[in-house]
Ligand SMILES: Nc1ncnc2c1ncn2[C@@H]1O[C@H](COP(=O)(O)OP(=O)(O)OP(=O)(O)O)[C@@H](O)[C@H]1O
């Protein structure tokens with residue numbers, strides 16, 4: 001019955017995908033920001049130490065006896081050297097002429113009053129250099145002194161690498177956490193949808209009440225249209241039940257009229273050939289009304305099994321009632337009906353359907369039995385299963401064709417002139433199968449033994 | 458027996474009336490629920506035969522009001538619906554039994570008998586002939602102080618004979634009434650049941666006489 005819809009994409013996968021991608025981008029941006037910030041902070045620190053050294057050198061420069069004297073404050077420089085393995089260089093120029101230090105340090109450009117910084121390759125590595133100027137008056141002439149202090153950047157690079165590692169780890173951690181959250185959020189966000197699907201598919205098939213339970217606002221339109229669909233379904237179901245009933249009425253009433261008139265005619269007619277003809281007519285009428293009845297019953301049974309509605313059914317009570325109904329018919333042919341029940345055979349099922357299945361089986365037992373015989377019914381439990389067994393003394397099913405007898409329209413050679421359509425056992429089997437049970441046919445002794453098996457409930 | 462038939466289709470109703478009268482029953486016909494109520498309250502019927510698809514009110518309404526009016530007359534519903542499709546069983550609405558159209562009239566008779574037996578009515582149906590007493594409802598035959606229970610076919614056969622004592626019934630006619638049309642029985646099958654009845658009647662002044670080439674009749678010795 002249930003057919004899967006055509007699937008295109010998954011909300012869950014799409015949501016998770018988008019959320020994970022988003023967190024990946026966020027994590028990358030975060031890592032870049034952290035690294036950049038760290039680089040700036042480290043650079044600023046180095047710069048300010050370098051500039052502090054430059055300023056302290058400039059401060060110690062004095063003019064003595066018309067000469068510029070430099071008193072290198074080793075404390076400042078060694079402070080630089082102590083920080084790391086980095087090497088320190090310096091240079092002091094007076095009006096562009098080297099006073100002391102490394103002459104081949106890169107050109108500082110125009111450092112201005114505030115001082116300036118450059119990063120440049122030097123001595124097979126990279127250095128950071130701070131430079132500042134000051135004007136000194138030597139014998140009345142102003143002389144511009146320029147002091148540069150430089151340091152290699154290994155320490156800085158190491159710090160940066162470390163920061164990057166930590167930053168990367170934090171980024172990955174962030175990403176994993178965010179992805180996990182994305183999955184969880186998606187899961188819980190989709191729960192109302194799953195709950196709704198579950199609630200609808202868990203329902204009994206005849207349960208056509210509207211869906212009620214609280215749903216999130218976004219799902220309200222879905223539930224509304226689902227409910228209106230259920231409404232339409234309920235309407236069309238009741239229509240088809242009525243249709244089948246109406247069809248039965250239309251077919252059976254005229255047949256009944258003709259049959260009754262034929263019975264009357266038979267009473268009045270004397271000549272054997274006329275009587276035979278009328279009997280043949282009645283037989284044909286019975287055949288067609290039986291066929292119509294069984295076809296409609298079969299349609300009804302198929303319809304009901306498709307929408308199986310289960311309730312507690314007591315097999316012994318159901319069987320007793322049915323036997324009471326059939327007894328007048330059995331009496332007509334002096335066939336005794338006996339029932340015997342044991343245990344507490346309660347099953348979950350549709351009582352109308354089960355009754356119809358049993359009726360078809362009992363109907364056969366009565367129909368195929370000779371006058372003056374007995375039909376015995378036994379109701380009980382075996383191995384957790386409940387059963388109704390019907391035994392007769394009617395000679396049994398045709399040997400060899402036994403397994404075929406539950407097929408549609410299958411009739412045995414033993415049916416002879418007995419009216420029937422070959423649907424009785426088909427109906428019974430379909431009812432049992434719809435209930436998760438089975439119908440077994442056997443020949444026992446001088447008759448048939450048909451058993452309706454119901455699963456343990 | 459006295460029947461009220463509630464049936465909207467005229468052709469069907471007249472056929473059923475003819476058929477029931479053939480068996481010696483008295484039948485009135487009401488074509489709708491309205492008239493059915495009038496008939497039912499005016500006369501005493503043994504049984505009401507109610508068609509369930511009537512133009513005014515589906516016949517179920519009649520059942521309900523019939524029960525509400527505390528009318529004790531049993532009702533047998535004639536239905537064309539299959540039991541599978543009936544969402545509310547007519548038995549729950551107070552019918553005594555139902556029978557699905559089309560049916561054999563011997564089945565209807567059997568059901569009527571069963572309903573009347575259940576209702577405990579029918580003392581009036583006891584028949585006396587010669588020195589035998591026959592109660593078709595209980596299915597018993599009393600000869601002297603001997604009481605025998607008759608099987609169904611014996612009972613119906615005796616009933617047919619007693620409906621017209623001294624009249625000759627041919628074998629084919631008796632077969633018609635005792636067996637259904639799809640039972641492949643020869644006319645001689647009737648001999649078995651005549652034989653059984655004769656055994657039950659032994660010692661009484663009633664006998665079943667074979668009329669050569671014609672059939673049987675029941676007579677007092
Ligand atoms: N109790 C029985 N004893 C012997 N044969 C049986 C018995 N029940 C069924 N059969 C055989 O099985 C065949 C199929 O039975 P089934 O009830 O399906 O159809 P049917 O009785 O012929 O028609 P219907 O649909 O009117 O019941 C019968 O035609 C008959 O040959």
Ligand SMILES: [Mg+2]
Nearest residue numbers: 360364424425
């Ligand atoms: Mg059958």
